[in-house]
Amino acid sequence: MSQYYSPGMLDTDNTLKLALFPLSPTEPWSPEEVERKMDRIVADIRNASCVEAIGKSMCLTPYSRPEEMNPWDSIRIEGKQMKVFIKQVDGHMQKVFSPRMEEGEWLTDDMCLEDGSFPVVVTRQLIDEVGWTTGMGRKIYFRGMKFTVVGIVAGIKQEVLLPSPPMLIMSMYVPYQNGYGAEYAVRVKEGEEDAFRDLIQKEVDKMMGKDNVMLWIGDVAKWKVNDMQDTFITLLAIGVPTIFLLVFAFIGTFGLFWLYSSKRRKEFALRLVVGSTCGGLFRFVVLEGVLLTLIALVPGCILFCWVYPFSMENLMALGAACAVMMLFSVFSAWWPAYQVSKVNPIEAMREE
Template identity: 25%
Template sequence: MFKQIIKIIWKQRRSNGWIFMELLMVAAVLWYIADMLWIDMRVYNQPTGYDTENCWRLKLYDLNSSVAGFVSEEERTTTETEDLIALMENIRRETEVENVCASFYSHPYSWGNSWSSLEPVEGDTATARTRSYQTRRVTPEFFDVFRVKDKHGNAITPQLPPGEPCYVISEDMEKHFFEGKEGKGQRVRNNLQGNSVLVAAVSTPIRASDYDISDPCFFDVMVGSRLELMVKGFNASSAEVCLRMKRAMTLEEMYLFLESMGERLTVNNIYVYGAYSIAQQREDIIRSYRNESRTKIALMGFMLVNVFFGIIGTFWLRTQHRRGEIGLRIAMGSTPGGISRFMNLESLSLLLLTLPFILLFVGNMAFLDIIESGRIPISWERILPVVFATYLLLGIIIWLGIRIPARKAASLPPAEALRHE
């Protein structure tokens, strides 16, 4: 039957040519949109490397010298670092708080943009010297607050040497530096600091947001003099003090909780004046990505609706012109169901003939680097599923679009159909 269908398509190539071109253009555009949506969904569903549920960031500020309670330098008995640690301890003692940490431009969805050059003491230093890596400066509690695990799924905090500055590198960096060897226990050198630092653990890959892929990065675990140096450089009020609550809270409940702490939220000149949910910050950051995805879905839906009505109109007209042929088939013994199946197979075969041209189009787009390749590399594992999904969707639309005119044509009395022959 397929051979017969091909002959009919070729005999009617003048009218079929326009339908073929329409299907070819629609398949190309739909594949392009579907490919972008597939990348977004694939990247979105990958683990981010952290958990921000019930996590909040506190807003810190310094008391003004004109405000009552301001402590001058002459009256101070503690350093800013000690004040920051004391503030965190005050918060940690609360029964509703699970844990508290501090970081500098490093908490999830903060868009921290701190980069440093890093190279392994023993490993491939040639590639390391050609690039910089994102640095996340955090206190040891950071891994508990955001539940960052090592690559084996274990807690990281117990693996850190107490009171000693160290690094935690991501699994991407381990592969980049040590080529199949264990990164834990190795030493790396930061060109800014000069001395080598212990790699205490290897975390899972870390992503900046739900729509970004992971890149090699490392955590600079701040304790002792290292934390003191960061506070001196950026001030304690610039620290990202984040906490994980034991239960979900609304913004109003969080502010009531802070009010209940009263003066414990002030240590010398540092005080907490508010908080915001990191989950809400996440929503604000990925909103533009989601809006873009919705636009792609709306565009695809609009195209599919137009294809649906276009196919109905096209095949309705074709059916009107082929009444004689349909009458002959019915007179020769074809059933209404057989007529309907034949017309569906003819249309789907016409769609299938566009496949080699679509594959050529996709290959050309990949060769010219027009389609995205940064987040997911171009491969047959990416191209074939999207092509299959595109043709499956078009096939369903064609089947639905032909169903009405095909059934109407099949129900035509043979005498009436033969009158047009």
């Protein structure tokens, strides 16, 4: 859960990734020409009723490839060398994936600022790794170009359970070459996916011909589910036997408390005779079970300190284990304590 909710999860509901693949040998379109035609199609459908936002980027769409396959570079910032992932976007991509802005604003399609530098958005992870207390307005020099930080995002995760890395997000119009082509992503309105698919297929056929290219559409939300599939299977393999273990542990704990209380009926009857109330006897049995559980937890905690390193995850696991044992103790002792509080002293004293 800590990994899943780490900063940088993009909103992928109702989002699709688009791509065109030339098919006809009689139309030898270059990648640049395909990109220009796709730009025209995107401009034509941007204001369609089924489209909330559509934009163009370079490797921003999450879950489409493993993180290590995304473009990155080694950058020196204020004397510190670091690995930084590089993204390029247009001004519409913020509405498509809704990255959370902490400071400043998203990029526009204006390529340069007044001082001649290029605007850039960075992730909070880059700010923290460099050690800046304030990131806005900072200058970053990269491949002979000067950039100015105009915005800071909480993070951009490319895989569900991996943290967001340090990242530079620059405009699509910055002359940065890395061998990756442009990608297109769209956020469609709820329930309008089929209408959008029909619309863009018609536009592609009209612009490039029915048999010349293949339109490919990927559902980003489904990729997110697939990205978590292996982890889910692993957790399921751990969870099923754990649930059985907890059930049998509860049954065993309940049985021990029940047997323990049944053998002490005369003692409890005497307590009632000498003035103990039913409520007081009930609390006595429950607290006794809790005390026994606390004593039993001591060697477990000592073993934990000996075996496991101190970390937030391990301490949370220890706390969860202790909480489960305390719940088992209370619920296992509750019914025997209730039966003890209702015991008839005369009948209990007659028992052999």
